[in-house]
Amino acid sequence: MSASSRSNEVRESLRTIPLFAAVGSDDLEAVASLLIERRFPKNKTIVEEGTPGDYMYVVREGRVKVTKLSGDGREKILEMLGAGSFFGELSLLDGAPRSASVKALTETRILALSRNDFLALLQRSPDLAMAVIQELTARLRQMDDQASALSFQRVKERTQGLLLRLAREGPEGGRRATPALTHQQIADMIGTSRETVTRVVKGLKQDGWLTQAGKQYLVPNGED
Numbered sequence: 001m002s003a004s005s006r007s008n009e010v011r012e013s014l015r016t017i018p019l020f021a022a023v024g025s026d027d028l029e030a031v032a033s034l035l036i037e038r039r040f041p042k043n044k045t046i047v048e049e050g051t052p053g054d055y056m057y058v059v060r061e062g063r064v065k066v067t068k069l070s071g072d073g074r075e076k077i078l079e080m081l082g083a084g085s086f087f088g089e090l091s092l093l094d095g096a097p098r099s100a101s102v103k104a105l106t107e108t109r110i111l112a113l114s115r116n117d118f119l120a121l122l123q124r125s126p127d128l129a130m131a132v133i134q135e136l137t138a139r140l141r142q143m144d145d146q147a148s149a150l151s152f153q154r155v156k157e158r159t160q161g162l163l164l165r166l167a168r169e170g171p172e173g174g175r176r177a178t179p180a181l182t183h184q185q186i187a188d189m190i191g192t193s194r195e196t197v198t199r200v201v202k203g204l205k206q207d208g209w210l211t212q213a214g215k216q217y218l219v220p221n222g223e224d
Contacts, residue, residue: 017058017084019131027125034121035111040104047102053091055112059083062108063179067188068100077188080105080166080179089132092118158190159200160209160219167219180215 011032014020020028037060040046046057049068059081066079066087078100081087091098092115113121122129142165163186167176183197190197201217204210211218 013060017086019058019084019086019135020128022127022131023125024127027121027128030124031113031121031128034117035113038110038112040108040110042104042106042108044104044108045101046104046108046110047088047098047100049099049101050097053088053096053098054115056086056088056092056115056118057102058086058111058113060109060111062110063105064102064108065105065185066100066102075188076191077185080185080189082179086135089118089136091115155190155192155196156200156203158192159186159197160204162186162190163210163217163219167217174221175211175218176221177213178217178219181217182215 011028014023014028014032020031023031035058040062046064047053061083063080063082064087065077066081067075067077070076087102088098090096122132163178166178166181168178183201184194186201187194187197201210205212209220
């Protein structure tokens with residue numbers, strides 16, 4: 001593939017990523033020329049909590065999990081991200097060490113953007129700056145919702161809320177599918193034990209609210 005063809009392919013790929021969807025053609029061309037593509041095998045750590053942050057990353061293909069270690073050394077899953085999502089931007093904005101670790105759940109291709117290039121692009125492109133602000137705002141709201149759920153909702157409600165949030169279009173009409181999930185991953189994300197999640201999932205299946213296709217869960221196309 002020629003350099004020109006690759007540049008066009010990267011630029012068109014960026015158009016499918018929400019962060020860059022509203023960015024003008026000239027700015028998008030600048031972004032495409034600055035991005036560095038990296039590949040990570042399954043289970044490889046991409047970002048480690050507490051280390052300096054020199055790059056932000058956009059997931060081009062694959063899935064990653066964002067985690068923090070609790071005081072007793074247990075891993076807490078904060079989020080799972082797929083193609084089009086980005087991470088690592090906070091360290092670039094405030095210069096502080098990485099606030100969480102990110103590990104590849106599958107073979108993953110990411111696009112890396114250095115701190116200097118990222119900050120220069122934010123100054124140059126109001127559209128990109130607004131897209132970053134909107135995404136960070138959405139994440140703050142999501143964190144507020146998760147904190148409220150941990151405080152006030154029962155495990156069943158937290159499990160349903162998580163599955164609904166993670167679900168996308170699925171293989172069956174009227175239902176949406178989550179990414180592949182284990183009971184331990186669900187437990188880590190909602191703050192309970194794997195055994196409790198196993199009981200809740202079994203109950204949701206018996207109620208007809210939840211079905212399963214391989215390692216994916218199928219949930220109603222809505223919040224009912």
